[in-house]
Amino acid sequence: METKNPKYRGQGIHVMASIFTVDHGVVKILLVKRNMEPLDGMWSLPGGALYNDEDLDDGMDRELLEKTGLIIPNLRQCGVFGKAHRAFCMRMVAISYFGVISQFKVEHFNSTLKSSNARWFSIHQIPPLAYDHEEIVKDALEKLKEGIFESDILTSLFSEKFTLPEIQRVYESILGTKYDRRNFRKKMLSLDLIEDTFETARFEGRKPAKLYRFRKENK
Amino acid sequence: METKNPKYRGQGIHVMASIFTVDHGVVKILLVKRNMEPLDGMWSLPGGALYNDEDLDDGMDRELLEKTGLIIPNLRQCGVFGKAHRAFCMRMVAISYFGVISQFKVEHFNSTLKSSNARWFSIHQIPPLAYDHEEIVKDALEKLKEGIFESDILTSLFSEKFTLPEIQRVYESILGTKYDRRNFRKKMLSLDLIEDTFETARFEGRKPAKLYRFRKENK
DNA sequence: CTTGACTTGTGTATATATTACACATATAAT
DNA sequence: ATTATATGTGTAATATATACACAAGTCAAG
Numbered sequence: 494m495e496t497k498n499p500k501y502r503g504q505g506i507h508v509m510a511s512i513f514t515v516d517h518g519v520v521k522i523l524l525v526k527r528n529m530e531p532l533d534g535m536w537s538l539p540g541g542a543l544y545n546d547e548d549l550d551d552g553m554d555r556e557l558l559e560k561t562g563l564i565i566p567n568l569r570q571c572g573v574f575g576k577a578h579r580a581f582c583m584r585m586v587a588i589s590y591f592g593v594i595s596q597f598k599v600e601h602f603n604s605t606l607k608s609s610n611a612r613w614f615s616i617h618q619i620p621p622l623a624y625d626h627e628e629i630v631k632d633a634l635e636k637l638k639e640g641i642f643e644s645d646i647l648t649s650l651f652s653e654k655f656t657l658p659e660i661q662r663v664y665e666s667i668l669g670t671k672y673d674r675r676n677f678r679k680k681m682l683s684l685d686l687i688e689d690t691f692e693t694a695r696f697e698g699r700k701p702a703k704l705y706r707f708r709k710e711n712k
Numbered sequence: 713m714e715t716k717n718p719k720y721r722g723q724g725i726h727v728m729a730s731i732f733t734v735d736h737g738v739v740k741i742l743l744v745k746r747n748m749e750p751l752d753g754m755w756s757l758p759g760g761a762l763y764n765d766e767d768l769d770d771g772m773d774r775e776l777l778e779k780t781g782l783i784i785p786n787l788r789q790c791g792v793f794g795k796a797h798r799a800f801c802m803r804m805v806a807i808s809y810f811g812v813i814s815q816f817k818v819e820h821f822n823s824t825l826k827s828s829n830a831r832w833f834s835i836h837q838i839p840p841l842a843y844d845h846e847e848i849v850k851d852a853l854e855k856l857k858e859g860i861f862e863s864d865i866l867t868s869l870f871s872e873k874f875t876l877p878e879i880q881r882v883y884e885s886i887l888g889t890k891y892d893r894r895n896f897r898k899k900m901l902s903l904d905l906i907e908d909t910f911e912t913a914r915f916e917g918r919k920p921a922k923l924y925r926f927r928k929e930n931k
Numbered sequence: 932c933t934t935g936a937c938t939t940g941t942g943t944a945t946a947t948a949t950t951a952c953a954c955a956t957a958t959a960a961t
Numbered sequence: 962a963t964t965a966t967a968t969g970t971g972t973a974a975t976a977t978a979t980a981c982a983c984a985a986g987t988c989a990a991g
Binding site: 875876877893894897914915916917918919920921922 | 965966967968969970971
């Protein structure tokens with residue numbers, strides 16, 4: 494059909510992931526080093542060309558796995574980048590996703606990451622990126638901030654049990670703000686997503702903090 | 713480069729617009745009748761293939777103009793539809809937009825619409841649509857509802873001068889809710905987007921309603 | 932073992948935003 | 962003049978968000 498017309502021949506669809514974690518108060522993003530031309534050796538977002546026989550979301554999962562070895566649930570589509578000449582050789586439109594992973598889980602993948610060309614970078618020390626990936630990252634971070642109180646993001650950011658001060662620090666790192674402890678606690682509990690475990694753990698302070706967990710039934 | 717691999721050869725990018733208006737309390741959407749195979753004669757959203765040398769937004773404007781004769785400012789990107797087999801012949805990803813137009817302006821375009829295959833349909837009486845366009849429309853309407861109090865949508869929905877009851881009816885039609893007159897007025901004025909003209913006009917009632925206009929300086 | 936430093940846990944008062952609600956007024960038709 | 966209809970307006974009640982101070986559990990130092 495329409496592919497006959499040279500005006501729209503040779504288009505391609507890319508999927509790109511901005512994966513964030515928070516490591517000791519520092520927000521980091523996962524980047525991979527390109528190992529082929531063009532832009533060989535440059536850092537870029539993990540991602541690549543969508544296959545013809547897979548859904549967009551599946552293509553994103555596959556590309557992320559191929560490029561980094563990571564399987565990250567709850568990736569969220571967050572943008573489309575379609576400037577005419579954003580890629581060199583052909584017309585590519587990039588569909589952008591973001592996801593988060595807890596520092597706890599990151600450690601399990603350390604060896605995987607080493608064997609790929611992937612590395613975590615503080616979002617304040619991002620190297621020059623290929624194509625328009627800097628713009629994509631910036632946008633993804635905005636979208637992460639917007640959705641950070643939603644349950645799927647919340648559950649991805651933390652492991653099984655966690656303390657409220659711990660959550661608060663992570664939120665403050667990502668959003669770049671400070672919360673009053675009492676008001677933050679009130680807000681978080683009012684979401685009805687977490688419940689008391691009646692255990693305690695030390696987070697940063699001398700006094701042990703109460704451990705919470707996600708509620709099974711997020712009615 | 714990557715086009716050599718048959719796994720991702722022959723992909724294409726479509727742009728699709730859901731254009732809404734409100735006609736005497738009825739929310740309508742602009743559809744066009746297909747005039748070629750496949751699905752010849754079926755109703756569908758205006759849209760089509762992106763050209764290689766144009767930005768996404770420009771492609772949308774062009775397609776909308778070609779298919780309907782309308783130029784509609786402030787189209788807003790609102791979704792991506794990328795299921796593997798949503799189109800028949802090749803792998804197409806659709807980038808979806810929505811826009812609104814005031815009934816006042818619609819009337820100026822009546823002749824244009826007749827010469828194209830475009831027609832307005834009540835969103836409660838939408839005919840069977842080509843491909844996955846029904847899903848796209850549903851999503852676009854949701855996104856319209858979410859953004860309806862933002863200035864660009866508001867200004868597109870009305871002509872120069874308007875009354876508050878008039879705005880209220882349009883909002884109630886789109887959102888499917890009822891507002892208290894006093895509270896709606898309070899909310900609308902608190903947005904700082906409109907100002908009193910000190911003129912009056914009759915809308916539906918016997919008592920003339922005050923005319924408002926958009927503020928030039930939307931600080 | 933007492934004291935000091937540090938971080939956690941908790942409740943209330945204030946301000947802001949949202950919701951609910953009733954009557955007087957301007958016009959057109961009778 | 963009377964009636965019908967839709968408009969314009971203010972205040973009280975509720976819900977939500979913000980501001981704020983002190984007691985308690987642990988560890989380290991003396």
